Amino acid sequence: MESSAPCPLVLAPIELSGVHRRFGPVPALAEIDLRFEAATLTLVTGPNGAGKSTLLRLLAGLLRPTAGTIRYAGRPAGRLDAPAARAYLGHPTQLYGDLTVGENLALAADLRRLPRGRIQPWLERFDLGAVVDRPVLACSRGQAQRAALARTFLGDPSLVLLDEPTAGLDARGVLALRETLAALLRRGAAVVLATHDPTPLAQLAGRVVRLSAGRLVADEPTGGTP
Amino acid sequence: MNGAGFFHATRRVARKDLLLERRCGEVTLPALLFGALVLLIGAFALAEEGEDATTAGCATFWIAVGLSANLAVVRAWARERDDGALDALRLAPIPPASILAGKTLSLAASLLVVEVALAAPAVVFFRLPLAPSAAWLLPAAFLATFGIALVGSLFGAMTVVGSPGERLIGVAVYPLLVPLFLGVVEVSRAALSGGGWADVADWTLLLGVFDVAIGGGALWLFGLLLEE
Numbered sequence: 001m002e003s004s005a006p007c008p009l010v011l012a013p014i015e016l017s018g019v020h021r022r023f024g025p026v027p028a029l030a031e032i033d034l035r036f037e038a039a040t041l042t043l044v045t046g047p048n049g050a051g052k053s054t055l056l057r058l059l060a061g062l063l064r065p066t067a068g069t070i071r072y073a074g075r076p077a078g079r080l081d082a083p084a085a086r087a088y089l090g091h092p093t094q095l096y097g098d099l100t101v102g103e104n105l106a107l108a109a110d111l112r113r114l115p116r117g118r119i120q121p122w123l124e125r126f127d128l129g130a131v132v133d134r135p136v137l138a139c140s141r142g143q144a145q146r147a148a149l150a151r152t153f154l155g156d157p158s159l160v161l162l163d164e165p166t167a168g169l170d171a172r173g174v175l176a177l178r179e180t181l182a183a184l185l186r187r188g189a190a191v192v193l194a195t196h197d198p199t200p201l202a203q204l205a206g207r208v209v210r211l212s213a214g215r216l217v218a219d220e221p222t223g224g225t226p
Numbered sequence: 227m228n229g230a231g232f233f234h235a236t237r238r239v240a241r242k243d244l245l246l247e248r249r250c251g252e253v254t255l256p257a258l259l260f261g262a263l264v265l266l267i268g269a270f271a272l273a274e275e276g277e278d279a280t281t282a283g284c285a286t287f288w289i290a291v292g293l294s295a296n297l298a299v300v301r302a303w304a305r306e307r308d309d310g311a312l313d314a315l316r317l318a319p320i321p322p323a324s325i326l327a328g329k330t331l332s333l334a335a336s337l338l339v340v341e342v343a344l345a346a347p348a349v350v351f352f353r354l355p356l357a358p359s360a361a362w363l364l365p366a367a368f369l370a371t372f373g374i375a376l377v378g379s380l381f382g383a384m385t386v387v388g389s390p391g392e393r394l395i396g397v398a399v400y401p402l403l404v405p406l407f408l409g410v411v412e413v414s415r416a417a418l419s420g421g422g423w424a425d426v427a428d429w430t431l432l433l434g435v436f437d438v439a440i441g442g443g444a445l446w447l448f449g450l451l452l453e454e
Contacts, residue, residue: 062313088317092310096242098250110238111318151314 011072011085011159012038012190014059019068021054028054029214032068038158041181041191041204043222046211052194053090055211056161059192060088072159087157089165093148097137101128101147104136108151122150126176141168146176153180160184160191166200174200232327235320239328240335246305247336253301254336261294261344269351283352284414287344288370288407294340295333295374302333303382312386322452323445326379330444334375341371354418362426363417369433370410373440377402380444387451402440409433 019032029051036042036059044052057063058070061077070077095104105119123129126146136144145168152160160181166174181191181204193201198208202222210218247253268286273279306312306329315325348354381399409429416425 060313060317062316086317088313090310090313092313094310094314096246096305096311097309098246098305099242103245107238107242108314108318111235111315111320113234155319 012036012040012188013073014159014190015069015071016058017069017071019058019065019070021051021058021063022066027214029058029211032216034209034216034219036190036192037206038188038190039185040206041185041193041201042207042209043198043202043205044192044194044209044211045196045198046217049213050211051214052211053163054214056088056090056163056192056194059159060086060161062088085155085158086161087152087155087159088161088163089148089152090163091167093136093144095136095144095148095151098135100133100135101139101143102132104147105151105154108154112155114154118154119150122154125180126150127172142170142173145169146173149173149177149180153184157184158189160189161193162191163194164196165193166195166197177201178204232321232324235318235324236327236331239315239325240331243302243305243329243332244335247332252305253298253333254339256301257294257298257336258340258343260297261290261340262347264290264293265344265348265351273352279352280354280418281415283348283354284411284418286352287348288411288414290344290348291337291341291371292374292403292407295337295378298333298336298340299378299382300385302329302336302379303386307386316452322449325452326383326445326448329382330372330375330379333379334372337371337375338368341367355420357418357420359420359422360417362421362423362430363414366410366413366417366426366430366433369430369437370406373406373433373437374403376437376441376444377406380448383448383451406433406436409436 014036016032016034019029019034020027021029032055044055046052054063058065064077095101096107099107102119102123105122106116109116109119123132126149128143128146128150131139131143131147134143136147139147145165149165152162165177169177178201181201185191185204191204193205195201198205205222207221208218209216265286268282268289272282272286306315312325316322349356377399381397384399409432413426413429413433416429
């Protein structure tokens with residue numbers, strides 16, 4: 001699973017400068033200036049429609065800003081040649097429902113050219129042994145979410161972007177997620193986590209960013225530690 | 227990423243689709259049934275008793291394949307949209323073009339299955355002559371199938387990525403298929419009617435050029451398409 005060595009490719013600090021994003025005529029984010037540091041978990045909070053998911057998709061490189069720039073460790077997004085260092089899990093699980101949990105993880109490992117042996121520890125970490133041969137469609141919401149988290153962390157990311165990651169998770173799942181994030185933070189990863197309910201992972205948070213109607217309304221340190 | 231990375235990722239994406247297809251058949255089966263229906267209707271309308279229906283048979287066969295391909299494309303890309311699976315592919319350290327290439331290969335495999343299954347009823351319904359020269363049809367059929375899969379995959383990607391307005395632009399790629407269908411119908415007619423290589427060489431070459439040109443353009447366009 002995760003080692004204690006520093007993350008191989010640190011993408012932090014991530015700097016957003018004057019970032020705007022519109023969907024047609026609808027502004028989703030406006031005038032966002034933010035900086036995400038290595039070894040820090042940043043909680044992004046705000047009501048529905050605040051722009052949390054859009055912010056995460058911009059950081060993941062799945063969307064481009066309508067205006068403004070995003071730089072990773074001083075480099076513009078377009079110059080990055082290591083998307084593997086970015087891990088993003090949004091609301092959908094990003095899994096193929098008709099493939100088994102094991103086949104989904106094997107696909108992710110193969111595309112990253114990781115040995116299949118890297119899968120087993122994540123199956124154990126997220127307690128997926130009993131469902132490894134089960135199609136995702138036949139899994140519960142919580143099991144699918146744990147499989148999605150296992151797939152997300154498989155690539156040894158140095159930038160982790162999670163949108164409501166505790167949705168559907170039971171207490172053991174939340175604990176596994178917290179342990180995983182703590183280990184990644186100790187290795188220098190930057191973690192950005194959008195949530196309505198910061199409670200389960202609040203103790204790890206070093207900072208809270210609050211969005212409202214697409215604008216940054218608060219950016220405060222919280223003093224949490226991994 | 228180097229060329230080996232491209233081929234590795236292409237193979238893996240195609241293998242994933244073929245595994246899903248073997249398990250569910252959600253692309254091939256509906257396409258096959260729809261193609262059979264088109265063929266049957268065409269036979270009733272166009273195959274006159276006692277007349278040579280070779281041209282009508284070839285045209286109807288490839289119309290059936292084309293319409294089936296449209297259905298197959300939509301199904302093949304729907305599975306990438308469901309539950310955001312395409313996001314995971316986009317975030318993997320693979321060339322974006324390998325996603326399109328992999329899906330094109332798996333779609334071409336599904337279409338070949340449809341074509342093989344439709345060939346026998348087409349021969350029966352339209353009383354197509356099976357001259358020894360029919361073998362000259364095979365290279366053109368492979369090239370046409372690959373071209374249909376390629377353009378279809380690009381269209382499918384456009385239906386999944388981008389805004390609703392941008393998705394409509396996908397329809398604009400369909401006219402690209404006109405020379406391809408003209409070519410393969412012409413080769414089919416000539417080969418089944420006893421023509422030699424000389425009769426099909428020009429059209430077959432055109433199909434090859436089409437695949438190379440459209441292939442290069444599609445792989446390039448797909449990279450741009452993913453940059454929302």
